Amino acid sequence: MADAHSRFLVGLALSVLNGLLSSVGFILQRKAQLLSEPCQCIEVWQVRLIWAVGIALYILAAVPDAFAYALVPQLVCTTVACGRLVLVTILAHSFLEEQVQRRAVIGIFLCSIGTAVCLVYGPRSADIEVAMLEDGPYHAQLWMYFGVGLALLVTLLSVDHAAWTKARHGLHYAVLPLATGLAFALEKVLNTELGYLRAPRSPQEALQAPLWCGMVASIGVLGLTDFYLSVRGAATMPVQFFVPASFAFGTALQFFQSVVIFDEFAAMTPARAALSSSGAILALIGALLIQPPSLEALWVKDFGVQDVELASFVAEAGRQLNSLSDCAGDCQQDDDE
Numbered sequence: 001m002a003d004a005h006s007r008f009l010v011g012l013a014l015s016v017l018n019g020l021l022s023s024v025g026f027i028l029q030r031k032a033q034l035l036s037e038p039c040q041c042i043e044v045w046q047v048r049l050i051w052a053v054g055i056a057l058y059i060l061a062a063v064p065d066a067f068a069y070a071l072v073p074q075l076v077c078t079t080v081a082c083g084r085l086v087l088v089t090i091l092a093h094s095f096l097e098e099q100v101q102r103r104a105v106i107g108i109f110l111c112s113i114g115t116a117v118c119l120v121y122g123p124r125s126a127d128i129e130v131a132m133l134e135d136g137p138y139h140a141q142l143w144m145y146f147g148v149g150l151a152l153l154v155t156l157l158s159v160d161h162a163a164w165t166k167a168r169h170g171l172h173y174a175v176l177p178l179a180t181g182l183a184f185a186l187e188k189v190l191n192t193e194l195g196y197l198r199a200p201r202s203p204q205e206a207l208q209a210p211l212w213c214g215m216v217a218s219i220g221v222l223g224l225t226d227f228y229l230s231v232r233g234a235a236t237m238p239v240q241f242f243v244p245a246s247f248a249f250g251t252a253l254q255f256f257q258s259v260v261i262f263d264e265f266a267a268m269t270p271a272r273a274a275l276s277s278s279g280a281i282l283a284l285i286g287a288l289l290i291q292p293p294s295l296e297a298l299w300v301k302d303f304g305v306q307d308v309e310l311a312s313f314v315a316e317a318g319r320q321l322n323s324l325s326d327c328a329g330d331c332q333q334d335d336d337e
Contacts, residue, residue: 011071028054070195107289114282181250
């Protein structure tokens with residue numbers, strides 16, 4: 001029991017660390033953009049350094065996130081992810097002088113209360129120690145769920161591309177957020193299941209663990225799929241609609257996975273289960289109310305719809321470098337004059 005408690009505390013700390021690193025990284029990227037738009041004729045290398053540090057922190061945040069999902073119940077990780085938006089809003093207000101609207105203040109309050117309730121009364125990691133002895137899938141129902149979800153994801157992608165080709169934008173607006181949320185949820189269901197499998201201790205053992213290696217590869221593929229859908233959503237529909245819709249659906253699916261697939265409420269009393277569920281729902285509602293106005297346009301490309309999307313930095317890098325190059329040109333022209 002002591003080991004399970006320690007495991008929970010370590011996983012929770014890693015989840016909080018992920019939120020801290022990704023939030024600070026995002027704020028630094030936003031700061032770099034503010035320094036280059038409009039051009040303030042400061043040293044270009046300084047802006048690039050700030051942006052690069054933000055990128056590095058954001059990428060680094062992916063490591064504790066992956067371990068956190070494998071160490072603590074999925075409901076806890078999902079609720080903490082909602083609370084991360086509170087930190088982003090506070091940092092943006094403190095260091096970027098972003099205005100916080102009344103709606104965001106209400107969202108911060110609800111999200112903070114919901115996260116605290118879920119952490120106090122939510123599920124723990126007491127059963128994972130036994131699960132770590134398993135060499136095969138610990139939750140048999142996961143594979144049926146994953147198969148159905150993967151088939152649904154392929155169907156949604158086909159419908160979305162067909163709808164876009166035939167200019168049926170209403171169907172496109174309905175399908176793409178669902179596909180994005182589903183891709184992210186399927187990625188995280190495999191990430192959580194890894195915590196219930198015996199991890200290879202060496203490359204030789206990895207060759208003898210095709211299930212574990214296959215799940216790791218699938219997580220990578222689904223992460224790239226989520227990135228592709230996020231960029232597609234940012235390019236084809238209003239961010240103010242796409243981000244909340246895909247975030248809400250993906251988070252709701254993770255709540256479903258925690259209760260039905262991983263049975264995280266099994267060892268809890270009805271009162272604790274009710275409080276934990278209420279806290280998670282309250283945190284989600286609060287997160288949906290938090291939308292800092294000047295950060296919305298960058299949310300998909302920089303901050304990710306659900307979580308860390310490393311490949312999004314490739315597209316953002318080109319845009320930032322072009323902006324910095326324009327700024328350098330304007331400064332040089334002023335010096336010549």
